[in-house]
Amino acid sequence: xxxxxxxxxxxxxxxxxxxxxxxxxxxxxxxxxxxxxxxxxxxxxxxxxxxxxxxxxxxxxxxxxxxxxxxxxxxxxxxxxxxxxxxxxxxxxxxxxxxxxxxxxxxxxxxxxxxxxxxxxxxxxxxxxxxxxxxxxxxxxxxxxxxxxxxxxxxxxxxxxxxxxxxxxxxxxxxxxxxxxxxxxxxxxxxxxxxxxxxxxxxxxxxxxxxxxxxxxxxxxxxxxxxxxxxxxxxxxxxxxxxxxxxxxxxxxxxxxxxxxxxxxxxxxxxxxxxxxxxxxxxxxxxxxxxxxxxxxxxxxxxxxxxxxxxxxxxxxxxxxxxxxxxxxxxxxxxxx
Numbered sequence: 001x002x003x004x005x006x007x008x009x010x011x012x013x014x015x016x017x018x019x020x021x022x023x024x025x026x027x028x029x030x031x032x033x034x035x036x037x038x039x040x041x042x043x044x045x046x047x048x049x050x051x052x053x054x055x056x057x058x059x060x061x062x063x064x065x066x067x068x069x070x071x072x073x074x075x076x077x078x079x080x081x082x083x084x085x086x087x088x089x090x091x092x093x094x095x096x097x098x099x100x101x102x103x104x105x106x107x108x109x110x111x112x113x114x115x116x117x118x119x120x121x122x123x124x125x126x127x128x129x130x131x132x133x134x135x136x137x138x139x140x141x142x143x144x145x146x147x148x149x150x151x152x153x154x155x156x157x158x159x160x161x162x163x164x165x166x167x168x169x170x171x172x173x174x175x176x177x178x179x180x181x182x183x184x185x186x187x188x189x190x191x192x193x194x195x196x197x198x199x200x201x202x203x204x205x206x207x208x209x210x211x212x213x214x215x216x217x218x219x220x221x222x223x224x225x226x227x228x229x230x231x232x233x234x235x236x237x238x239x240x241x242x243x244x245x246x247x248x249x250x251x252x253x254x255x256x257x258x259x260x261x262x263x264x265x266x267x268x269x270x271x272x273x274x275x276x277x278x279x280x281x282x283x284x285x286x287x288x289x290x291x292x293x294x295x296x297x298x299x300x301x302x303x304x305x306x307x308x309x310x311x312x313x314x315x316x317x318x319x320x321x322x323x324x325x326x327x328x329x330x331x332x333x334x335x336x337x
Contacts, residue, residue, distance in 0.1 A: 012118050014155070015329030016109070016125040017162070018146060020089045020186030020209060021286060023112045026326035033330065035323045038112040041085040042104050043074040061107055063100060070108060078224045085224055091205060092128040092186035093142035106149045116154040123155040124333040126162040126325050128187050132265065134205035160332050162325055163191030164198050169328030170282045170318050177277070179312075181258070182325060183285035183293075185209045188258050192266070192273070192310075200269055204261055206254055208287035214253075215246035236292035251290055259300050263307045270309040278313035284324040288317065 009030040017024040024037045045067040061068050069077055078085035088094065088101035088108070095101045113123065125146055131137035143159050150157035166180030176196035182189040185208040191201040212223040212230065219226070219242065229243045236252060239245040266273075281301070283294055298315045305312065318324035 010117060011334065012121050013330060013333035014113055014121065014123045015165070015326045015331075015333055016113055016123055016150075017165070017323075017325035017329065018089075018105075018109075018126050019184050019286075019325075020087065020092055020207070021184070022322070023108050024323055024326040025113045026323065026330040028330060028334065033327055035326060036112050037322070038108050039071040039075055040089060040105075040108060041071065041074045041078075041087055042100075043069045043078050043083070043085050045069060045077075063103060063107075066100075068100075068104065070104065070111070075224060075228070078222075079228050082222060082225070084222055089186060090209075091134070092131070092184065092189075092203065092207070093139060094145060102145060102149070105146070106152075109146075109149055110153055113150075113153070113155075120154070120156040122158060122333050123150050124158045124160050124165075124329040125150060126165055126329060127159045128162055128184075128189050129191070129201040129203045131187060131203045131205040133261065137203075137205070158333070160329055161189070161191050161198060161201050163189040163201060163203075164193055165325045165328030165332065166282050166284045166318060167191065167193040167328065168196070168331040169324040170284075170316075171280060172331075174280060174313075177275075178280045178282055180282050181262075181284065183207060183254070183258075183283070183287035185286065188254070188285075188287075190258075190262055190265075192275075192279075194275060194279075199273055199275075200266065202265060204258055206257060207285075211247060211250040211254055211287065214250040215243065218246045218249075219243060230290070234290045236290055236296055238292075247290075251287075251293065252296065254287070255293070255297050255300055259297070259304060263304055266309055267307065273309075275310045278311040280313050281315045282318055282324075283315065284318035284321045286322055288321050 011028040015026040026035045074085045088104040127143050147157040163180040163182045167178045171178040188204040192199045212226045216223045216226045234244045236248045239248040
């Protein structure tokens with residue numbers, strides 16, 4: 001992130017998308033928004049590799065007696081040695097079985113947002129809704145720990161639902177009325193907003209990681225390897241390799257599953273929510289970047305649209321699916337600054 005511009009151009013407030021795969025921050029400088037991304041992954045390296053890491057100018061941190069690669073370098077090195085990178089988050093929340101998770105998340109947050117630019121600068125950070133299809137899903141610990149980390153860095157922390165942030169990013173022209181869907185790595189988050197107010201929000205326990213894990217099991221590969229193939233570009237409609245075919249199968253299933261869950265849960269809330277004007281549906285998140293994803297979503301949703309209780313004006317992708325949550329959080333963060 002380039003913060004070297006004239007300080008008079010700087011506007012306080014930062015949006016921080018805390019995703020299972022990526023942390024993305026957004027700040028406003030002058031009339032533009034500057035974003036910064038760090039991969040949410042780390043990898044242990046033996047102490048004897050310290051000299052080689054220095055020689056190759058590879059970034060690392062020392063945590064107690066460990067050397068840790070953090071970010072993209074962790075994932076790239078894991079792929080090189082056919083290993084799985086460690087993830088401080090799983091299923092959209094802090095990983096319960098990862099002992100170093102909280103400390104690593106703190107390091108990644110510090111690297112992506114930096115120090116506050118003024119005392120108690122406001123930072124709106126993303127949190128998921130509880131997953132309706134995961135028994136015992138609970139975000140309480142996740143929400144509080146992330147807020148604590150940000151406050152220790154010096155920010156005033158404010159949690160905002162991830163899918164609501166998509167609406168704030170993409171639906172200004174409809175008075176922030178719309179259905180935001182964020183296809184992340186750990187979860188798929190859904191939020192219906194009416195005039196900037198969250199009406200109904202929930203998440204599903206399937207996302208990009210579920211796709212990667214399924215394809216990896218089918219082919220006997222690591223999830224890290226499958227993720228790398230997915231991010232290099234996959235066409236759902238015309239898979240050209242065995243790996244892309246497996247990815248297409250699971251992405252296709254994710255689309256069908258999420259649409260059926262959305263229609264089911266909004267159908268149950270039909271009597272409690274009265275919306276007469278057509279609303280836009282915004283599809284966002286890194287998992288939605290696969291070629292053909294949006295077209296397939298539109299086709300499948302339109303086939304079932306008669307079961308959806310509200311009129312829909314359009315279905316479109318976020319302008320930038322990877323940064324939409326962060327930029328929406330920035331909108332919230334600067335509302336009262």
